[in-house]
């Protein structure tokens with residue numbers, strides 16, 4: 001059973017005040033892009049995990065755990081518990097999504113493993129686990145996991161896990177600049193809180209951007225480029241200052257929008273056509289501001305059995 005699952009970029013990530021449980025209320029507009037991990041699940045004796053880089057990708061697979069802490073392994077155990085079966089599965093993860101890159105690679109693998117194990121262990125005639133059940137199990141594993149199941153473009157509220165599909169038109173073309181070494185998501189949120197406190201910033205309740213929704217609904221890539229927004233960007237730039245140069249270089253080379261993806265350090269650049277994306281990717285590769293440069297388009301569907 002093999003499942004293909006996309007990376008995400010956050011078109012809007014607005015971080016509200018910190019809550020009593022330590023999380024922030026978010027407005028998180030997720031967009032699934034055609035950069036995929038694949039998870040293959042096969043019957044075995046216990047939960048086993050093997051991770052490899054997809055052919056041609058430069059993903060740092062050595063940074064991915066292969067023990068029970070791997071998010072795909074946790075997903076497998078969760079499905080097994082829910083179905084009352086032994087978690088006896090071998091999971092082979094083929095990664096093209098950067099590790100700790102702000103593109104939710106771990107969450108994507110968890111979503112893929114949920115779907116693969118559910119189909120492996122559930123009854124073919126009368127499945128116990130519906131798509132909604134998988135979304136619920138996904139939310140237990142992490143706030144980005146339900147979106148990796150759903151795909152497309154969606155507004156996530158709460159911690160990001162309460163999803164509503166967004167109306168979009170056409171295809172958007174992206175170029176991603178990956179960086180050496182990841183950024184820890186909790187560290188970036190902590191830096192965001194620290195910066196806000198240091199500046200005495202009054203944190204507003206996050207609202208969905210009207211400009212962004214209109215740009216998506218009309219398929220207007222220039223308007224989309226102007227509406228991209230990430231509240232975590234100042235924190236990511238503070239922790240990884242070379243990203244400033246990556247972002248300005250991409251804009252100087254003609255991108256119609258640029259932002260740090262999620263908690264970074266991957267930078268996302270919007271192009272206004274496939275050809276423009278190819279030119280931008282070639283130009284960005286040439287100036288050496290990124291570990292690797294990858295093209296992708298969105299929106300694409302979520303976790304899918306292949």
Ligand code: ATP
Pocket residue numbers: 063064065069070071072093098099100101102103104105106107109110144182183185262263264
């Ligand atoms: P997000 O965008 O959701 O904040 P991210 O893309 O920045 O996440 P991930 O690639 O999901 O980060 O990885 C974060 C950490 O999770 C890694 O450093 C790694 O130790 C751990 N991890 C556990 N399982 C996986 C997995 N299957 N793939 C990648 N990382 C994993």
